[in-house]
Amino acid sequence: MKNVMLVVSACVTAFVALVGFQKLEHPLQFSQFTTQHLVDSTQQKPDSLPQWQRVYNSLRLKEAGLSLEGFRYAWAGFQKEKFTKSILAIADFSQSSRHKRLYVIDLKENKLLYNTYVAHGRNSGEEFARQFSNKNSSYQSSLGFYRALSTYQGKHGLSLKLQGLEENINHRALERAIVMHGADYVSEEFIRRTGRLGRSQGCPAVSVDDTKKLIPLLCNGAGLFLYYPDNSYLKNSKLLAGLEEEIQTDFRSQPYTSLKNTN
Incomplete structure (x- = not known):
């Protein structure tokens, strides 16, 4: 019985590892999303923008069309x-x-x-x-x-x-x-x-x-x-x-x- 339990436990571990591997099958997609998120965040920081764009953002001109x-x-x-x-x-x-x-x-x-x-x-x-x-x-x-x-x-x-x-x-x-x-x-x-x-x-x-x-x-x-x-x-x-x-x-x-x- 103990051996059976060990086999079952090993199978479960292998299954979890396999699922985890499948989720990370396309690591570049995650990397690209993270990079884009960081770029968007940087663009929102006033000090990182040229003056004209700070004015554009501060006056909410995009919202005005x-x-x-x-x-x-x-x-x-x-x-x-x-x-x-x-x-x-x-x-x-x-x-x-x-x-x-x-x-x-x-x-x-x-x-x-x-x-x-x-x-x-x-x-x-x-x-x-x-x-x-x-x-x-x-x-x-x-x-x-x-x-x-x-x-x-x-x-x-x-x-x-x-x-x-x-x-x-x-x-x-x-x-x-x-x-x-x-x-x-x-x-x-x-x-x-x-x-x-x-x-x-x-x-x-x-x-x-x-x-x-x-x-x-x-x-x-x-x-x-x-x-x-x-x-x-x-x-x-x-x-x-x-x-x-x-x-x-x-x-x-x-x-x-x-x-x-x-x-």
Whole structure:
């Protein structure tokens, strides 16, 4: 009987060892999971992140729908151009016009001041902006960086002149009368009726109510960046020259799509 018990005990031990061996049959999978977990944890430590990403995280811009890549480009161009105001407005045209895709940020005070609707040009697309142009009468939006100039009273009421800062990309903005102005087609009511925001002749139009606070805030020196992940723009922008490799390295390990961007 004692021998039988010893045999049974040995069999049980061997079975447990076999099960344990099967669970560890793919040790690399466990190693990869642990490594990824550590990378994610490191990315959450503020001291290990570049300043632009600390700002992005602290303002919870991902939750607000702003593309991480779009903010990275906006930050780089804003630092290089050295605007006289610390205010940066970003229109994230990778998002649907149904979403609040205009972000106005005070980079000195580290505050998201406004998040609201903004229209794109009628020939850039319907719900989504897909095509962009610097040509007269194209009725398309032009990507890139702008400097907010003076205000004036026009056919749309209070309006803001915009200087396109990028040669062959948006430098005809003043010639094309590309301005920020109010429009009744920039409203939630218009979205409910049509399924999208209304469209402009190429201007980054906002609601009439928003002009009262946005235009005085931006005028005379703030920056405006119209973003879309367009390869032609990224290749030809002199303001972003030399940053492409650095930026691509940043996103190779952390691809991101706006939480709001649904087709």
